[in-house]
Amino acid sequence: MKNVLFKFLIILTVANLLLVSCDTEDEVYSPKPRGYSRIDFPEKKYRVYDSLCPYQFEIPVYSSIKQDKHKGAEPCWLNLEFPRFKAILHLSYKEINNNFSQYLDDSHDFANRHQVKATGLDEIPVIRDSAKVYGLIFDIAGNTASSLQFYLTDSTHHFLRGALYFNSVPNIDSLRIVVDFLKKDVLHIINTTKWKEATK
Numbered sequence: 216m217k218n219v220l221f222k223f224l225i226i227l228t229v230a231n232l233l234l235v236s237c238d239t240e241d242e243v244y245s246p247k248p249r250g251y252s253r254i255d256f257p258e259k260k261y262r263v264y265d266s267l268c269p270y271q272f273e274i275p276v277y278s279s280i281k282q283d284k285h286k287g288a289e290p291c292w293l294n295l296e297f298p299r300f301k302a303i304l305h306l307s308y309k310e311i312n313n314n315f316s317q318y319l320d321d322s323h324d325f326a327n328r329h330q331v332k333a334t335g336l337d338e339i340p341v342i343r344d345s346a347k348v349y350g351l352i353f354d355i356a357g358n359t360a361s362s363l364q365f366y367l368t369d370s371t372h373h374f375l376r377g378a379l380y381f382n383s384v385p386n387i388d389s390l391r392i393v394v395d396f397l398k399k400d401v402l403h404i405i406n407t408t409k410w411k412e413a414t415k
Contacts, residue, residue: 273407275400301382309374318374322366326353
């Protein structure tokens with residue numbers, strides 16, 4: 216009799232657990248989605264950057280320009296820093312001297328190195344006949360170290376290359392809004408670039 220009663224209690228307990236677990240009115244909990252901090256962007260204002268280098272352009276007032284101090288850097292290689300966004304636009308200038316095609320190839324190679332992690336790469340031509348400024352913008356999508364690169368040239372004397380980098384782990388979800396903001400600044404630099412008299 217005790218055995219039968221014991222088995223009956225076990226069956227009743229199991230049935231009760233099954234009924235409770237099938238209750239459809241239980242709340243289902245899901246993890247809270249990751250959020251990103253709000254970023255307040257400064258007003259877009261620009262000033263002319265001019266130096267002894269054979270080019271000039273307008274840069275944002277919330278940026279600072281510094282000489283590139285890396286080993287092998289040349290006198291007209293600059294870093295346009297955006298401290299608030301932990302971003303740097305690396306600018307390198309070369310005088311063309313029967314090596315134009317080499318500079319073109321190098322620019323394409325540097326951009327294509329990011330194809331491994333890129334989800335896309337758009338090439339946007341730059342044609343400013345009045346200023347003799349021609350080039351190509353590489354708009355690189357995805358979690359890449361550099362999301363925007365470009366080169367500008369007059370094809371006879373000047374070759375200016377730029378690459379935008381962030382001092383953080385690439386995460387396009389959190390950086391997208393900043394990348395879009397700084398792209399407008401880079402486009403402004405491209406659209407205001409002027410060459411000075413060619414170096415003799």
